[in-house]
Every structure is written in structure tokens, then in C-alpha cells.
Amino acid sequence: MSEAGALRRRLNDPLDRLSPKGPRVRLPALIGLGGLAALGHAPFDLPALTVLALIAALHIVTGQTGAARLFWSAWALAFGYFLVGWNWLVEPFLVDAATFGWMAPFAISLLSGVMALYWAIAAALAGLLSAGRWPRLAVLVLLIPVAEYLRGILFTGFPWGMLAYVWIETPIAQLLAWIGPHGLNILTLAMAAAVAGWIATGRGLAIPGALFVAGAALAIGLAPGAAPAEDPGAPKIRMIQSGAPQDEKWEPGKLEGFVDLQLDLTAQGKPVDLTIWSETAVPYLLSDAGPLLSVMSEAARDGTVIAGIQRFEAGYYYNSLISIDPGGVVGHVYDKVHLVPYGEYLPYDDLMRRLGLRGLASNVGAGFRKGASRDLFDVPGIGLVQPLICYESVFPAEVAEGPRPRLTVLITNDAWFGKFSGPYQHLAQGRARAIEQGVPMVRVAQTGVSAMIDGKGRITASIGLGTGGAAVAALPPELPPTLYARTGDLPVLIFLLVGLAGLALTQARRKAVDPAQGAA
Numbered sequence: 001m002s003e004a005g006a007l008r009r010r011l012n013d014p015l016d017r018l019s020p021k022g023p024r025v026r027l028p029a030l031i032g033l034g035g036l037a038a039l040g041h042a043p044f045d046l047p048a049l050t051v052l053a054l055i056a057a058l059h060i061v062t063g064q065t066g067a068a069r070l071f072w073s074a075w076a077l078a079f080g081y082f083l084v085g086w087n088w089l090v091e092p093f094l095v096d097a098a099t100f101g102w103m104a105p106f107a108i109s110l111l112s113g114v115m116a117l118y119w120a121i122a123a124a125l126a127g128l129l130s131a132g133r134w135p136r137l138a139v140l141v142l143l144i145p146v147a148e149y150l151r152g153i154l155f156t157g158f159p160w161g162m163l164a165y166v167w168i169e170t171p172i173a174q175l176l177a178w179i180g181p182h183g184l185n186i187l188t189l190a191m192a193a194a195v196a197g198w199i200a201t202g203r204g205l206a207i208p209g210a211l212f213v214a215g216a217a218l219a220i221g222l223a224p225g226a227a228p229a230e231d232p233g234a235p236k237i238r239m240i241q242s243g244a245p246q247d248e249k250w251e252p253g254k255l256e257g258f259v260d261l262q263l264d265l266t267a268q269g270k271p272v273d274l275t276i277w278s279e280t281a282v283p284y285l286l287s288d289a290g291p292l293l294s295v296m297s298e299a300a301r302d303g304t305v306i307a308g309i310q311r312f313e314a315g316y317y318y319n320s321l322i323s324i325d326p327g328g329v330v331g332h333v334y335d336k337v338h339l340v341p342y343g344e345y346l347p348y349d350d351l352m353r354r355l356g357l358r359g360l361a362s363n364v365g366a367g368f369r370k371g372a373s374r375d376l377f378d379v380p381g382i383g384l385v386q387p388l389i390c391y392e393s394v395f396p397a398e399v400a401e402g403p404r405p406r407l408t409v410l411i412t413n414d415a416w417f418g419k420f421s422g423p424y425q426h427l428a429q430g431r432a433r434a435i436e437q438g439v440p441m442v443r444v445a446q447t448g449v450s451a452m453i454d455g456k457g458r459i460t461a462s463i464g465l466g467t468g469g470a471a472v473a474a475l476p477p478e479l480p481p482t483l484y485a486r487t488g489d490l491p492v493l494i495f496l497l498v499g500l501a502g503l504a505l506t507q508a509r510r511k512a513v514d515p516a517q518g519a520a
Contacts, residue, residue, distance in 0.1 A: 011199045015059045026060065027076040033057040034080025040166030041085050042424035047166040054192035059200055062136040067127040070136075074123030078116035085161045086112060088422030092343065095246045095416065115158065118147035129500075130507050133200050137193040142499045145185045149489070152395065156341055160394050161425065163188045168428040172215065173457060174222035176435040177482035181396055183492045191215070224456040227476070234474035235381045236272040237442055239450045239461075240265050242281060243468030246415035249446070255283050259292070265470035266299040272472060273381035275300045277307035278446040279319070279390055279413040286311035286320065286330070294328030302326035304379050308389065308411045311335075316369035319344060321387045321411055323377060334387040335371025338398060343416075344368045374398070376405055382475065385409050386439075393426070393443070399433045400488055404481060408433065410443040419466050423449055431457040438479035455479040 033053045040050030061073045086108060093104035122143035130139045152159030164184035167173045175184050194208040244258045259282075266275050277296075282289050286309050296305050305324040310317055311333070318335040325331040339345050345367030374392075376384045383406030390412040392398060399408065410430055414423040427449050434441040435457040444450045448465035454476035461473035 012059075015056060015063075015199065023072065027072060030057055030060060030073055030076035031080035031083075033060075034077040034082075035084035037077075037163075038081045038083075038085035038161070040163075041161060041421070042168070042428045043421055045166075045169045047170060047172075050163065050166045051188070051192050054189065055195045055199070058137060058140065058189075058193050058196040061123060062126075062133055062140065062196070063200065065127070067124040070127040071120045071124040074140075075113075075116045075120035078119035079112050082112035082115050082161065083108065085421075085425075088417045088420065088425070091418035091422060092416045094418075111158075115151060118151045119144055122147040129504055131511070134197050134204070135503065135507055137197050139500070139503055141186060141189045141193045142496050142503070144189055145182050145492075146496055146500075148185055149182055149493070152397075156338070157395065159396075160429070165425070165428050165432060168431055168457070171219045171223035173432070173435060174224060175218065176432055176457075177438060177484055179492060180436055180484040180489055181432060182489055183495075186492070186496075224458060227454055227456075227458045227460050230460075230474040231477070234476075235274065236270075236472055236474055237382075237452065238266065238269075238272045238275045238470055238472045239442065239444045239452070239463060240275060240277045240281070240470050241445065241448055241450045241463045241468055242278065243447055243466065244415065245447070246413070249415070250283065259283060261468055263295060263299045265468075266296065266305070267301075268470060269472060271301040271303050273303055273475075274379055275303060275305045276409060276411065276442060276444045277305070278444045278450075279308035279321075279411045280310055281411075281446065282307050282309040284309075286322065286333075290328065293324050293330065297324050297326055297328040300324075304331070304382075306379075306385075306387075306409055306411070308413075317367075318371065319368045319389060320371075321389055321409075323379065323385075332375075332377040334375065334377075334389075336368065336389040336392065337371045337374050338392045338395060339368055339370050340391045345370075374401060376402055379407075382407055387411075390414075393433055393441075394429050396433065396436055397488060400437060400485060404437075404485070405439055406478060407475060408437075408439055408441040410441055411445075412443060413446040414449075415445075415447040419447075423447070423465055427451060431459070436482065437485045438482040439485075440476040442473070452476070 033056055037050045037053035040047040057077045061070065061077060064070050064073050089108040089111065090104040093100040093107060123140060126136050126139040126143055130136045148162055162181050162185055164176065164181040167184065191211045194204060194211055198204045198208055240262050242258045242262050248254045249258065262277055262281060282292060284292060289309060307322060307324065309320050309322055311320050320336065321334045323331040374387065376386050379385050384403065386405035386408045388399065388408060388410040393410050412426065414426055417423050417426065423445065427443065430441055430443045431453050434453045434455055438455040440455055441453045443453065448463055448467060450471065451462040452460045452473035454460055460476060461471045463469045463471050
């Protein structure tokens with residue numbers, strides 16, 4: 001037996017022994033593998049572990065027969081993946097633990113379980129559309145990305161934690177500029193499936209070998225290297241991070257101190273072209289904030305200031321971003337378009353309130369109202385700026401809407417997400433958006449991580465997590481539009497549809513020739 005064959009046997013035997021086990025053994029094992037796969041995400045950043053866990057999991061899942069066994073096997077894998085990857089979801093409930101703390105374990109378990117249904121349905125369909133190990137693997141490689149695409153758009157969408165983001169610290173992340181996150185999802189699954197298929201069948205060794213060589217070549221060819229030296233003539237941007245813990249942010253006596261800190265940080269050093277405060281950094285409604293806006297403008301020495309604020313109009317509250325021109329004049333108002341369900345508003349509001357539930361960030365008994373549009377606005381010395389508030393940065397297609405900006409400004413309050421994984425995962429998705437569009441992004445967070453990100457996803461300046469401070473960064477160079485910026489997800493969606501149609505046709509022809517073919 002060759003060395004490759006011996007290795008395959010050593011890998012295949014324990015997985016083959018696990019595959020036929022009952023659900024009491026198989027499903028917990030798959031939940032555990034899903035949890036290991038999630039460790040590719042920040043703050044662990046172990047993409048190799050993601051691929052290895054997926055290889056083992058796909059071997060077990062596709063070893064099942066019958067749509068029901070495939071459904072529950074894939075559900076367990078996805079449940080473990082989301083449960084571990086989204087561990088930060090308990091943090092918002094602990095800000096006011098006395099009121100909301102009891103909800104935390106139910107919320108993360110329920111959301112993970114519901115979102116796992118996307119992968120489960122994909123696996124059940126793979127069982128119906130294909131027979132045999134390799135066809136089943138091929139269909140799953142196409143259907144799970146379809147499921148991930150739907151996860152990002154249905155019921156307002158929640159695309160946080162896609163497989164593509166495990167590569168953000170590697171050169172492979174530069175593929176986002178060409179094929180976007182859904183294309184990179186396909187490649188990640190294809191790499192794992194190719195190895196899983198070889199382990200199971202002893203065939204197709206050339207496929208994982210070719211993928212390994214191609215991955216190594218990509219890592220060498222796409223590596224962006226270090227960020228270029230700052231252009232002395234480039235516009236300068238100051239990021240202001242208050243460091244206010246969420247449970248202290250609105251507390252009388254401390255609120256004023258956080259405002260004074262931000263004003264002091266704004267006034268430090270040389271004047272800059274643009275100063276940015278984080279989401280809801282202005283602790284007053286826009287209608288009452290006039291005096292403070294004038295002081296902010298004065299501290300910025302008449303440079304433009306962008307800040308997060310809440311406003312009230314016609315009976316509704318809005319989570320907003322404003323630009324402040326010299327003299328404290330409000331130049332532009334952007335109201336957050338994509339709100340967080342159950343955080344900023346309650347679906348089926350009347351029913352939920354009768355049950356005693358309210359959103360975590362609800363205001364005076366009412367949630368926020370969504371904005372009408374995401375209009376770009378011009379900042380002197382910078383050019384067109386695209387505004388985003390917090391959660392909006394996790395939606396690739398929405399970031400791509402409208403004319404091409406010179407800079408994306410993301411203000412956020414990651415204090416809700418704790419100090420472990422949430423802020424770092426949010427930062428990673430911001431870096432992904434910058435790579436996809438080739439447009440620099442400056443993200444300013446209440447407690448961090450605030451960062452200037454260039455069009456290759458490199459961080460050129462930052463303020464660490466859990467601290468107050470300021471940092472000045474030069475606006476990174478402008479890059480030409482990427483392929484993904486020009487085409488969006490359309491080529492990948494066409495590829496998925498054509499691929500699924502081709503596999504279905506192939507399977508139909510095989511069954512027509514031999515109805516028993518690949519029944520295992």
C-alpha cells in the first residue's frame with residue numbers, strides 16, 4: 001500500500017466507524033466539529049482548523065443515506081458552528097443583566113438552531129438530488145453557499161460569520177475583490193469536500209492536490225504586502241474613541257465626562273480634514289444638541305465632524321449619523337436603514353409588547369424607525385463618503401449600493417458585543433467590505449476596535465479594544481474598482497445555478513441508465 005493510501009486509511013477508518021453511529025453519538029460529534037470550524041474566525045484566526053473540521057464533518061454528513069439523516073447531520077454541524085462563532089451574542093443581554101440576562105442562553109441557542117436550518121435543508125436537498133458520495137459532496141458544495149446567500153437576505157438577513165471570513169488574516173482574503181464572500185465560501189467548501197471525497201473513496205487525490213497547489217500560488221500571488229508609506233499630502237482623519245462601557249454610557253455624571261473626553265481628544269494635535277465620533281456618541285437628541293455641535297466644531301477648528309446621534313421626528317426615533325460643518329451647522333443627516341431586529345426594533349411590535357418583550361436598544365418604549373435611503377455626501381478635502389452604522393457593514397450587497405465613494409465611514413458601538421470575539425469579528429467583516437470594493441473604510445467604535453482600513457483590507461492605524469483615545473490616519477490611496485465591485489454576486493449566483501442544473505441533469509441520466517446506480 002502506498003504512503004498516500006496508508007494515510008487515507010488511517011483517516012478514513014475512524015470517520016467510517018463514526019458515520020453509521022446513532023444520533024446520540026453522531027450528532028454531538030458533528031456539533032463539536034462545527035464548533036472547531038468556527039475557530040477560524042477572529043479572535044482565534046485558525047483557518048486551517050476550519051478546513052480540517054469541515055473535511056471530517058463533510059465525510060460524516062455525506063456518509064449518511066436518506067434526506068432525514070442528512071438533514072439532522074448538517075443541522076448539528078451548523079448549530080455547533082454558529083453556537084461557538086456567535087458566542088458574543090450573549091453580551092448584549094448582560095449589559096442590563098437583571099432585565100435581560102435570563103434571555104442570553106435561549107437567544108443564542110434559538111438563533112443558532114434556526115440559522116442551522118439553512119444548512120440542514122441544503123443537505124436534505126442534496127440527498128434528494130444526488131446518490132453516492134461524490135455527487136452528494138458536489139451538490140453540498142453548491143447548496144450550502146446558496147443557503148448562506150439566503151441567510152443573508154431572508155427575514156432581514158443575518159450573514160454574520162460566513163466561512164469566507166476565516167481567511168481575513170491571509171492573502172487568500174484578496175480573492176474577495178474578485179469573487180466576493182459567496183465565491184470564497186464555495187472555494188472553502190470545495191477544498192474540504194475534495195479531501196473528504198478522497199478519504200472516503202480513495203479516488204480524486206489529484207483534486208485536493210491541485211487545490212493545495214492553487215491555494216499556495218494564490219497566497220504568494222495575492223499577498224498585498226505591507227501598506228505603502230503615508231502620502232504627506234493626503235487628507236488626514238482623526239478617529240475618536242470614548243471607551244465608554246455600555247452600562248455607564250448614559251449614566252448621569254459619567255455621560256458628561258465621556259463627552260468632555262471626546263472634545264479634548266478632538267482638539268488635540270494639528271487640525272485635520274475630518275474628525276469622526278462613534279455611534280450615538282452625542283448623548284442628546286439632535287433637536288437639543290445645537291450648543292454641543294457648535295463646541296464640537298470649535299474643537300475641530302472648523303474641520304468637518306461626523307458623529308452618531310439619535311433624533312426624533314414625527315413621533316419616531318432614528319439612529320442617525322450627521323456631518324457637522326463649520327459653526328456647528330448640520331450638513332447631512334443619515335438615518336440607519338438596516339436596523340437590528342429585536343435590538344433596535346421589534347418585529348410584530350404590538351404582540352411582542354403584550355408578551356412583555358422590548359428591544360435591547362429601544363428608546364422610551366419605542367424602537368427606531370428605518371431611514372429612507374443611504375445617500376452619499378461630500379466632505380471637503382475627502383470627496384464622496386458612504387455612511388454606515390454598525391450592523392449595516394455585514395451586508396456585502398448593501399455596501400455596494402449607489403455611486404462609488406472615496407471613503408466608507410462606519411460608526412459603531414461594539415460595546416454591546418463585549419471584549420472577546422464580537423468586536424474583532426465585526427472588524428474582520430469591515431476589512432472584507434474594503435477588499436471587496438477596493439474602497440478605504442474608517443470604522444470608529446465606542447470601545448474599539450477603531451481602525452483605518454485601506455482598499456486591500458490592511459489596517460493602517462487603529463485604537464485598541466476597551467480604551468479611550470484618538471488616532472490620526474492619512475486617507476489611503478484610491479484604487480480602481482474591483483471585479484466584485486463591478487459585478488456583485490451575479491456571476492457567482494449564475495455559477496451556482498448552472499452547476500446545480502448540470503449535476504441534477506447528470507444524476508438524472510445516470511438513474512435512467514441504471515436506477516440502482518449510487519444508491520448508497
